[in-house]
Amino acid sequence: MPSASPDRITRRKLSDAIFDRLHAMICSGELNAGDPLPSERELMDRWGVGRPAVREAFQALHNMGLITVSHGERSRVNALTPETAVQQLDGIAQTLLSVAPENLDHLKEARKMFEVGLARVAATRRTEKDVADLRDLVQQQTDARADVTAFVAADMAFHARIMAISGNPIISALADAMLKWIFQHHNTLLHWSGNEDTTLAEHTHIVDAIAAGDAEAAAKVMAIHLDRSASIPDTV
Template identity: 50%
Template sequence: MKNKSDGTTSKIVRLKLSDQVFERLREMIASGELAAGDIVPSERALMEKFGVGRPAVREALQSMQSKGLITITHGERSRVNTLTASVAFQQLDDVAKLLLSSEPSNIEYLKQVRHILELGSIRLAAEKCTSKDAAELADLIEAQRAQLGHAEAFMKADVAFHTRIALITGNTLIHAITEMMLTWLFEYHSSLLLWSGRENTTLEEHAAILECLSENDVARAAQAMEDHLNRSKSNFTSPAKP
């Protein structure tokens, strides 16, 4: 096989048996041969099907579970998971946290992504918001109000409010990305947040956003979210340099 960059011939790498079993199982899921909720064939059946030993099968099944494709339960047969956007993005969780903690500038990039995504999401949500959606958002605001004085719980309630708006868009990718993005952002900054006197402001801004959504007013909803995001930037500070 030629390497296009320098014209040399690259070596052919032989995959481990467990990797080959993993690929075959993945293909079975992709083709629908194994559907969500189906029981995964027993280790013995897979050994016979693929002509490999038990160690290769077990390693492949563990890899399938670590990637969220199947669930292995002690004492029960493994089952194929329902594949969702959330499952896909959860695979990025550990790497994303390392990336954010190792390079501070990535936090600023993440804030920019949040700004762009939430301004787009609020426009879609304003068009589709129903009375049921509005009522649930109102309940989330009151749940957040009940956490005044408890920073971590207040932040989690904040994430729930913004994630619920993303759900209104009807776009599962937007919902999953928003949930993961906010979780990463707030978790990283949990020890740096300055809440003094700003919790009530956050609640007031959430109420203003809700009013616009309830009226299906796209322009006002976008402006309310813009104001909220711009103001909330001051909630984050960097650790003081020694």
């Protein structure tokens, strides 16, 4: 029996072809953020396809985060940002952590690589407002010592604020997502009791190093802080 030719053309699903055309319209700027997509009927008439194929293409675009599908209304193009792009990884990231718990250690290691570097960058790019905001967040966390939920929220806000100083939205979005994935995976298991003073002291040292413009010190203290956190079960 002759083998199949490597040049053989495979028939594509209609929904894939519709997806490609709509995707190209978004990428080219023909359809911009907030614009409504053509109606199902319009696309059916224009391209000579059936409603199921159009709906399947719309669902694929929705699953990618490119459009919002609303029943009874026209689907619209979403604003695309680094944050919305990274959000598309949320589901698979949570599943990955659930089915293979050892990946949590890999995620914590990746977070450390990002945040140590971001602390170093923050020390070279910080403004007076950046430093003031960080000190305010440390104070908020200090005031929230008796409230675990508020304490953890302030902790996450502190790290997110350092990430933002980089001015790099892609790196910031990735680092912020990693922190949230770790927190969500252990959101009912966090144990802060007895570690509040150490956490607050380390945060203060990090801010002091950033304020002084000492990149190496900021990176070193951040590494110590994250190593300690990683060594305590079920903490972020």
